[in-house]
Amino acid sequence: MRIISGRYGGRRLQSVKGDWLRPTSDRNREFIFSYLGNWIADTCVLDLFAGTGALGIEAMSRGAGAVTFVDQMTAAVRVIERNLRDLDIEGQVYHREALSFLKFAAKKGMQYDLIFCDPPYRYQETELLMSMVMAGPLAPTGLFVFETGSREKLPRFEEWDIHKDKSMGDTRIIFFGMKNGRQNCDLSGIV
Numbered sequence: 001m002r003i004i005s006g007r008y009g010g011r012r013l014q015s016v017k018g019d020w021l022r023p024t025s026d027r028n029r030e031f032i033f034s035y036l037g038n039w040i041a042d043t044c045v046l047d048l049f050a051g052t053g054a055l056g057i058e059a060m061s062r063g064a065g066a067v068t069f070v071d072q073m074t075a076a077v078r079v080i081e082r083n084l085r086d087l088d089i090e091g092q093v094y095h096r097e098a099l100s101f102l103k104f105a106a107k108k109g110m111q112y113d114l115i116f117c118d119p120p121y122r123y124q125e126t127e128l129l130m131s132m133v134m135a136g137p138l139a140p141t142g143l144f145v146f147e148t149g150s151r152e153k154l155p156r157f158e159e160w161d162i163h164k165d166k167s168m169g170d171t172r173i174i175f176f177g178m179k180n181g182r183q184n185c186d187l188s189g190i191v
Helices: 026-040 054-061 074-087 098-108 126-135
Strands: 044-048 066-071 092-095 112-117 138-149 160-168 171-178
Touching: 026 054, 026 112, 026 138, 026 160, 026 171, 044 054, 044 098, 054 066, 054 074, 054 112, 066 074, 074 092, 098 126, 112 126, 126 138
Parallel strands: 044 066, 044 112, 066 092, 112 138
Antiparallel strands: 138 171, 160 171
16 A cells, blocks of 8 residues: 655555455545545544544645544554654544544544545444534534445435545545535635
């Protein structure tokens, strides 16, 4: 696995062995970041279910201002910390379950311009997770990038706008924004 573009483009990332990890493929990361374009510059990013940290590190490589990584698996947290150390970059790493972190972030008033969320396929708490993202950590003009299985049904929320919804093989990538924040959201970098 490698960083696709930006300051650290071409650099290799360490991975974790195990069937519980399903890293975002290079092809899917390329789609995500091509869609985001220059919008990502100086954003505050949250990488939930971070795994290897590839999405958050790619965001840093392309100019994100700060990235927070969250994963509940000890092996994943170790590999994220190693990848950050190998690249000599800083990021906050939390060894926590995603819903627990979202509750903590809302309580602390933490907000993010961009939230990546790549839970295991058939994740059972999707509706709760999405409502918690909407209720706190996602900035009103922010984007929520959700990866899921291409055949999985998602709950519908009237508060969400779908900016882009694309299936790529077995993966579906959806870019959400909050309707009440869209008029103030500068999406000029997004094609």
